[in-house]
Amino acid sequence: MVDQDLPSTPPAPAAPLSASPVPSLEGIFPRPHPSSETLFWLGAAAMVLGPLSGVPAILLGRLVLREISRSEGRYTGEARGRLGVGLGWAGTQVYTLLLLYVLGSICEPVALVVLGAGVIASLAIAIGASATGAPQPFGTAARVSRRAPWVTYPAVAGLLGVGLAGFVTKHSADERARVAALAACEEARRSANEALDASSFDRARSHLQEARRTCVEGAALQDVARAEADVDTKERETVQRRAEEEAARRERERAEQERERAEREQRAVARFKDVAPAIARHLQVASARATQRRWEDAEIALSQAELALDELRGTDVWQSERCAALVAQVARLRPDVDARVEQIRQRREEEERRRRELREAAEEKQRQMREAAEERLQQMREAAEERRQASLRVQCCDGTLSPSCLCARSSYRGCCSRHGGVCGCEE
Structure with missing residues (x-):
């Protein structure tokens, strides 16, 4: 780029006054x-x-x-x-x-x-x-x-x-x-009021915090502050009312339990009056069967007595003198009866094991006898087949049978010499 203050081309030398100017081609x-x-x-x-x-x-x-x-x-x-x-x-x-x-x-x-x-x-x-x-x-x-x-x-x-x-x-x-x-402020306040009516205080506080964030007018913020105070007040009232309701419910449950326990005790007393003679008889039978060494019958009678006594467990009747005497009698008989019954069970198991072993030994012996019989039968069949093969005659190539040559021979020389040679054995 040439200098802006100078012409883009150098000036031509001045011509003599008498010479005529030569025009520039660029112009x-x-x-x-x-x-x-x-x-x-x-x-x-x-x-x-x-x-x-x-x-x-x-x-x-x-x-x-x-x-x-x-x-x-x-x-x-x-x-x-x-x-x-x-x-x-x-x-x-x-x-x-x-x-x-x-x-x-x-x-x-x-x-x-x-x-x-x-x-x-x-x-x-x-x-x-x-x-x-x-x-x-x-x-x-x-x-x-x-x-x-x-x-x-x-x-x-x-x-x-x-x-x-x-x-x-x-x-x-x-x-x-x-x-x-x-709009968000009004929606948050409406949701907070609905949550407050439903006694959902945490949700109401969450909506009120959203309302405090979105509400920009002073009156709306004052309403939000009053609503937050109402939430705290209603929550305290609700907690107190629920505590009173819970105390009343527990009192009713306790009274109901007391009534049910009293009724259960009455039923237990009446039931014991009915079953006490039967329990005593079962114990007498169990004691007599134990004396006779009929331990299984004694165990059955003792179990019936225990089943009747279990209905009274946990009631005041269980602590009565007569019931305690029956329970003590059951406890006295139970160890000896259980030991004897266990011995009988073990003896039966041993006898059952011996019978099972004898049965298995007999079955094994029968199996061996069957296998020996089958083996002898197979040997007899093989011997008969060998005798049959030995008695087969040589078949000549013309279809006749050789009168003197048998298939059991090791050499067929001279056989079927006049009948075309040997072609096989008799079928």
Whole structure:
């Protein structure tokens, strides 16, 4: 790139006054500026890449347009260069305004700052253009707007529109959030009231905490605080009422148990009066059978007595003198009877084992006898088969049987010599 203050080509030496000037071919045949095509495509790319391509397009455009204007007709492409610069400014402004709109819609102070910048810029341009002798900043703003109106006015209008749109968007979003918070607050308070009516105090506290988080109005927060106090009060009342109900229930259960125990004792007394003679008879039978050494009968009678006494276990009758005497008699007879019955059982098991061994020995002997008989029968069958094979005659090849040669012979020489030779044995 050549210096902007110098001409792009060195000056030709001064010709003598008498010589006629020679025309330059570059002035006759101008060519496009080498960077005009690059400038155009940078500007076009700014519509997609924004300032990343727009700022280089603007800076390159200043240099390219300056060189074209100073080339005295040697370079063309000014219109294409100005289009590239315009596209670069447009893409840069659009992306910058979009970024400011996004920031303003998120943060309200940013939207107010952008709107204020647009108002200040428009007032400065208006004052500088209308008032004579305006301060230097206003005059500078007016001159800039007159020199590049296609950049200044869209930028100022964009600042005003973006600031206002961002402020309105943020305000609308805040309003929707406030309405949603009010709805969530009312829903949490309603759920807390339902949980409180159902005596679910933990769930009511959870909903009230949600209401305290979502409610933003002072009256609603006061209602939430009163509801929390009501939850504590109702919980204490409910706990006290449940404790009283539990005490009353336990008292009723105790009275019911006492009544049932009294009824059970009465039934036990009546039952003992009925079964005491039978228990005494069973014990007498058990004692007599033990004296007779009929231990199994004694064990049966003793078990019947114990079964009748078990119905009275755990009652006051069990502690009575007569019942205690019967229980002591059972306890006295039981060890001897059990020992004798166990001996009888063991003796029977031993006898059963011996009978089983004798039965198994007899079965084994019978099996051996059957195997010996089968073996002898098999030997007899084999001997008969051998005798039959030994008695078979030789069959000649003409179909006749040899009258003198048997198949049991080791050599068939001379057999069937006149009948075509030996072809087998008699079937």
